Amino acid sequence: MAQIxxxxxxxxxxxxxxxxxxxxxxxxxxxxxxxxKTGIVERRRAxxxxxxxxxxxxxxxxxxxxxxxxxxxxxxxxxxxxTPDHPLPATASIVQHLIGAEGAGAxxxxxxxxxxxxxxxxxxxxxxxDGGGGYGVVVGVDIYSRILDYSDRRTAILFGxxxxxxxxxxSPAGGGLADALLMSRGDMHGLIRVPAGGSRMPASEHTLxxxxxFFKMDGRGVREFVHDTLPETVRELLxxxxxxxEEVRHFVPHxxxxxxxxxxxxxxxxxxxxTHLTVERYGNTGAASIPITLDAAYRRGAIGPGDLVLLAGFxxxxxxxxSLVRWTSPRLTGSVQTPAGAAV
Numbered sequence: 001m002a003q004i005x006x007x008x009x010x011x012x013x014x015x016x017x018x019x020x021x022x023x024x025x026x027x028x029x030x031x032x033x034x035x036x037k038t039g040i041v042e043r044r045r046a047x048x049x050x051x052x053x054x055x056x057x058x059x060x061x062x063x064x065x066x067x068x069x070x071x072x073x074x075x076x077x078x079x080x081x082x083t084p085d086h087p088l089p090a091t092a093s094i095v096q097h098l099i100g101a102e103g104a105g106a107x108x109x110x111x112x113x114x115x116x117x118x119x120x121x122x123x124x125x126x127x128x129x130d131g132g133g134g135y136g137v138v139v140g141v142d143i144y145s146r147i148l149d150y151s152d153r154r155t156a157i158l159f160g161x162x163x164x165x166x167x168x169x170x171s172p173a174g175g176g177l178a179d180a181l182l183m184s185r186g187d188m189h190g191l192i193r194v195p196a197g198g199s200r201m202p203a204s205e206h207t208l209x210x211x212x213x214f215f216k217m218d219g220r221g222v223r224e225f226v227h228d229t230l231p232e233t234v235r236e237l238l239x240x241x242x243x244x245x246e247e248v249r250h251f252v253p254h255x256x257x258x259x260x261x262x263x264x265x266x267x268x269x270x271x272x273x274x275t276h277l278t279v280e281r282y283g284n285t286g287a288a289s290i291p292i293t294l295d296a297a298y299r300r301g302a303i304g305p306g307d308l309v310l311l312a313g314f315x316x317x318x319x320x321x322x323s324l325v326r327w328t329s330p331r332l333t334g335s336v337q338t339p340a341g342a343a344v
Contacts, residue, residue: 002132005171039258043160113315164291
């Protein structure tokens with residue numbers, strides 16, 4: 001059976017840096033309090049003219065450049081996001097147009113902050129089903145700054161804007177995406193939500209007055225969900241693949257909250273894995289946080305051929321996705337420069 005792997009990575013972070021001092025006042029907290037509770041020092045904000053498709057297209061171009069591919073070689077453009085440009089059409093259709101991937105299948109996937117892992121596995125299955133010779137770009141992108149209530153300290157302090165991407169394609173035997181485990185708890189869907197703007201509660205003057213178009217989160221409930229489900233999901237994924245925990249070299253989790261990650265990572269049993277973090281600099285970038293962090297690790301030469309990488313996302317739905325990737329792309333060295341400006 002054809003093997004599909006990650007051939008390259010790319011990311012885009014908006015230029016504007018927003019420090020804790022700017023966030024703290026409206027949220028009614030101090031800058032130091034934000035660091036203690038989240039581990040976040042700063043985050044990025046999209047410019048007024050930037051939409052999710054713009055960030056996603058920039059990240060996709062960088063991943064394609066690293067892979068040495070042109071957009072017309074893509075069979076699929078898949079965008080994981082919960083902050084699309086519009087309710088319809090799919091943001092992926094706009095990204096496909098922006099990067100010039102004419103004819104590629106394009107669609108969105110919304111599993112909130114776990115969306116990138118979901119999209120990764122769906123795209124891998126599509127490419128494998130097509131015979132394994134094609135290519136796809138998978139992008140995670142979110143602009144949560146447009147849906148935050150900046151007086152709500154539970155949410156305003158956490159989120160940043162950004163996009164990350166990978167190119168999927170043929171991988172040598174024994175490498176590529178090895179396995180994934182996707183799960184959800186629909187009975188807990190109310191823990192993370194934007195109540196208004198859909199068919200249940202259409203946007204109206206009343207919903208605007210009530211702030212129902214803002215992102216809302218039960219932080220304690222989310223933390224309990226992650227503590228209850230992530231360790232068991234990781235153990236089950238490793239058990240199913242016959243992989244001992246010490247074989248995992250790199251752990252790239254959703255960058256939800258630095259303090260929460262520091263608390264839960266030791267319970268996963270990944271004693272020899274390096275946990276990669278970007279939450280201090282970029283905050284929680286939703287579906288973009290895993291590919292942004294993966295790109296940062298790969299570009300600095302931390303990940304090389306043969307390394308086993310564990311990706312794990314969790315978020316609204318409540319949804320959780322974990323994937324094992326046997327890395328086959330060449331190790332990047334110091335000669336590979338981070339793009340000027342806004343990239344990781």
